Amino acid sequence: MRINIQTVPCGAYQANAYLVWREGRDDCALIDPGDDLERLEGAIGDKRLGAILLTHGHFDHILAAQPLAKATGAAAYIHPADAEMLSDMDKSAYNASICRLPPPKGLVAKPLGEALSACGLDFTVLHTPGHSRGSVCLYLADEGVLFSGDTLFEAGYGRMDLYGGDSRQMLDSLKKLFALPGELRVYPGHGGPTTIARERDRYIL
Numbered sequence: 001m002r003i004n005i006q007t008v009p010c011g012a013y014q015a016n017a018y019l020v021w022r023e024g025r026d027d028c029a030l031i032d033p034g035d036d037l038e039r040l041e042g043a044i045g046d047k048r049l050g051a052i053l054l055t056h057g058h059f060d061h062i063l064a065a066q067p068l069a070k071a072t073g074a075a076a077y078i079h080p081a082d083a084e085m086l087s088d089m090d091k092s093a094y095n096a097s098i099c100r101l102p103p104p105k106g107l108v109a110k111p112l113g114e115a116l117s118a119c120g121l122d123f124t125v126l127h128t129p130g131h132s133r134g135s136v137c138l139y140l141a142d143e144g145v146l147f148s149g150d151t152l153f154e155a156g157y158g159r160m161d162l163y164g165g166d167s168r169q170m171l172d173s174l175k176k177l178f179a180l181p182g183e184l185r186v187y188p189g190h191g192g193p194t195t196i197a198r199e200r201d202r203y204i205l
């Protein structure tokens, strides 16, 4: 059964939220709901929100998670190493001058382990620190799809100068991603989609 992926760019940094659902099912998973609650609610529409998955704890990927979790009862998930960012303006890099939604405060998220099944989707969780301590990539192996958050972009990778960033860890994380199948379709946290092969070919690691 095929899956649908709807991209919803949110907020000043146009962070990509991804709504993912299996054809024929009425429930959906939402990855990285950022600073545009109205647009996200519009995209969800009549579908039932089954899970909210956060690739990391920066404000531009999480701001709508709390209101959506509250309104729908959907559980949110984040890697334990980034959980502290969900209630900390500074660690989440919250910027009041460009945000519509209020700063994150106290969203209770469940810890992402090595795998998560939700809405008929079997995510493998790849821990890819470097952009933040708890950055993850969400891998749908059967569908050949990877949601790479702010770890890997088209023609780039995440900055390492924010709280919890680490260049050595980023290098290891990129090596881990480049060991995945080249044809994998990559959906980054900002910008357009790409593939592992296209990105791997740009670097000598």
Ligand SMILES: [Zn+2]
Binding pocket: 056, 058, 131, 150
């Ligand atoms: Zn980020």
